[in-house]
Amino acid sequence: MNLTPSYGKTFCMKTEVITSIKDERVVFARSLQKRSERIRTRSFLVEGKEAIEWVIKSPCELWYIFAHDKEPLESWPVPVLTCSEGILKKISTASHLIPFIGIASLPEEPCEPSDLMVIFDGVQDFGNIGTIVRTASAFGIDDFASTSETFDLFQRKSVDVSRGTVFSSRLVNYPDAKSSVAALKKAGYQIVVTALEGSTLQSLATLAPKKTAIVFGNETNGVSKEMLELADLKIQIPLATSVDSLNVGVAAGITLYEIKLKVILMKLKEKIQGSLGRNLSCAHRFLRSVFDEKLQAVSDLTAEQAILLMVLACDEEGEKEEAMVPLIEKGYLIENENVVRITDKGREVLGAIWNVQEAAENRALAGFLPHERKEFLRLLEKVQSNLLL
Helix, strand or coil: CCCCCCCCCCCECCEEECCCCCCHHHHHHHHCCCHHHHHHHCEEEEECHHHHHHHHCCCCEEEEEEEECCCCCCCECCCEEEECHHHHHHHCCCCCCCCEEEEEECCCCCCCCCCEEEEEECCCCHHHHHHHHHHHHHCCCCEEEECCCCCCCCCHHHHHHHCCHHHHCEEEECCCHHHHHHHHHHCCEEEEEECCCCCEECCCCCCCCCEEEEEEEECCCECCHHHHHHCCEEEECCCCCCCCCCCHHHHHHHHHHHHHHHHHHHCHHHHHHCCHHHHHHHHHHHHHHHHHHHHHCCCCCCHHHHHHHHHHHHHCEEECCHHHHHHHHCCCEEEECCEEEECHHHHHHHHHHHHHHHHHHHHHCCCCCHHHHHHHHHHHHHHHHHHHC
């Protein structure tokens, strides 16, 4: 029996009754109580209706759901396997009855870490793990690494505390601190450690203009000695003398906020230059400039006036505006009780200058293949449609 079927995410009402604890799907589900099996199979239990909803909305793949046979039948995007309370308790990691338990797996796509990520260096408490993942997600950070091959995000407490954000997280496990640092430095990351031994207050720290990996250490011992020796930057949170340390989840919130802000400010110019609004604005301005230059060679119209004529040619009429007065005076438009329409003379001049419009457009799309032009215009229409919603 295939224990990992690939079901489409369309809602269905396929159900099956499970009566034996020896059913292969039950055996597989019970094996996922062990961290080693979750890591080996890249699969995990999803305990509770709310957690199932979280995973449905995530990149992970939900395979099937075990449901208590006394619960009302619901629609889910995967097959539902109804079973007794006894079987559900055998599957679950909880001591009490959880009426809905899903089986899901991580997506198969390769991990491509972003410019900012978090390294877990010996963090063990599942609540702290969930807190850090949720906090990181709030700052737009979904990439994580660990210095242990047995590190696991999908223990039930981590899932609950993270409010399901672990399902949208990407994790790479390394054997130890040295291996993780070597791999990440090779990928272009600077390693930033938060520790009491930090020589720089984090609010005053200066980051290099490159990708950043932030390390959080064990709840009792902090960041490992090996990681401290290999780090590019050691920072600390200033504390009152009466407090010698912070909970790692609390410290992560403070540090991630400050580091994220530093990264944003450092990349502000790059972000502005690469923003959609700026690129569209620049493209519009350059296109208008080319159109205006070519237009002046064949007519007495400006680009703005030509566009006004084009709009009225499409809409057939419009309310009079001050910009239309020169076009009325030249006979391209006619006014009647403050309603303006394009004249035959206006249509003739549009026909004469249409080659100018095509020449400007061809210059803007030079090098585009026919299908690329079509797709580009389709995407622009989609952008406009999105902005009108």
